[in-house]
Amino acid sequence: MYNVFQATEENIARAAGVIKNGGLVALPTETVYGLGANVFDAKAVAKIFAVKKRPTFDPLISHIADFDALPEYVETNERALALAKRFWPGPFTMVLKRKGHAAGVDLACSGLPTATVRMPAHPVAAALIRQSGVPIVAPSANLFKSVSPTTAQHVYDGLGENVDMILDGGACRVGVESTILDVTGDKPVLLRAGGTTLEDIEEFLGEKVLVSHGEPDRPSAPGQLLRHYAPGHKLRINAEKPEANEFYIGFGDREGELNLSPKGDLCEAAANLFAFLRKADALAGDKTLAMAPIPETGLGLAINDRIRRAAHD
Ligand code: AMP
Ligand code: MG
Numbered sequence: 001m002y003n004v005f006q007a008t009e010e011n012i013a014r015a016a017g018v019i020k021n022g023g024l025v026a027l028p029t030e031t032v033y034g035l036g037a038n039v040f041d042a043k044a045v046a047k048i049f050a051v052k053k054r055p056t057f058d059p060l061i062s063h064i065a066d067f068d069a070l071p072e073y074v075e076t077n078e079r080a081l082a083l084a085k086r087f088w089p090g091p092f093t094m095v096l097k098r099k100g101h102a103a104g105v106d107l108a109c110s111g112l113p114t115a116t117v118r119m120p121a122h123p124v125a126a127a128l129i130r131q132s133g134v135p136i137v138a139p140s141a142n143l144f145k146s147v148s149p150t151t152a153q154h155v156y157d158g159l160g161e162n163v164d165m166i167l168d169g170g171a172c173r174v175g176v177e178s179t180i181l182d183v184t185g186d187k188p189v190l191l192r193a194g195g196t197t198l199e200d201i202e203e204f205l206g207e208k209v210l211v212s213h214g215e216p217d218r219p220s221a222p223g224q225l226l227r228h229y230a231p232g233h234k235l236r237i238n239a240e241k242p243e244a245n246e247f248y249i250g251f252g253d254r255e256g257e258l259n260l261s262p263k264g265d266l267c268e269a270a271a272n273l274f275a276f277l278r279k280a281d282a283l284a285g286d287k288t289l290a291m292a293p294i295p296e297t298g299l300g301l302a303i304n305d306r307i308r309r310a311a312h313d
Pocket of ligand 2: 139140148
């Protein structure tokens with residue numbers, strides 16, 4: 001693992017140099033590990049798609065570290081600015097209208113008239129973005145459609161030496177990807193449930209948010225692909241109890257070989273989700289996987305979204 005480095009000040013500075021020189025850096029964020037590149041460097045952005053084997057119609061999120069660093073290629077509005085003030089830094093991404101046509105940005109946005117922006121809460125991510133001096137596009141640092149990485153080791157297991165530098169900042173605190181909210185229209189629309197809860201967003205806005213139920217074939221929303229985050233074994237969800245040939249991932253009182261959160265805490269379950277899917281995959285042998293029901297509230301929305309896609313065949 002010659003490309004894995006502790007996220008020390010010195011190594012973050014080195015990583016910023018890699019980004020500036022068109023390289024790829026895997027970085028810890030509070031959601032999952034990201035595979036980062038300079039958004040203005042079309043070659044570097046292209047490398048992200050190549051290394052992940054991600055189709056170029058699946059656009060990338062730009063990550064910033066400061067409010068006054070909102071990229072010049074997005075148009076804001078009053079609602080967007082208010083949401084940013086409330087939920088940034090954090091697991092919250094907004095879809096905004098886009099301006100101009102820089103080559104890297106065009107590719108990162110899959111040619112769409114919109115761009116997505118997030119300000120992550122992880123200090124290593126923030127330091128790297130600041131020192132790089134550019135927005136960093138960073139999809140999850142894994143192969144397309146596979147389980148997302150929540151440790152540096154997961155990144156290495158999936159991408160190996162195809163990444164110039166992997167910054168190890170420990171396990172991710174939130175464990176599921178950011179919530180994506182489209183704020184380009186009259187009504188805000190939830191495109192992906194994630195680390196910021198729908199309840200919190202609606203309470204803050206004082207209005208109902210429309211929930212997009214996914215148009216898996218529409219290029220603007222590939223985060224909504226039916227099969228995604230998939231483990232190697234078949235997975236059955238909402239399983240009250242395991243069948244004879246199943247490896248059971250429990251939740252709360254439903255015990256299993258693994259338990260996402262014995263005390264039934266959805267935050268803990270989200271933080272464990274991807275790592276436990278990997279563990280279950282490694283331990284299940286000839287068995288298939290089954291997972292206990294997860295309540296459809298708070299972070300449960302994001303968890304259920306991920307496992308529905310993980311279970312889809
Ligand atoms: P991730 O898989 O975490 O990198 O999130 C990327 C997802 O964000 C994509 O699959 C889209 O659903 C959404 N997204 C990213 N960029 C855009 C964009 N420019 N316009 C609309 N949706 C976007
Ligand atoms: Mg991903």
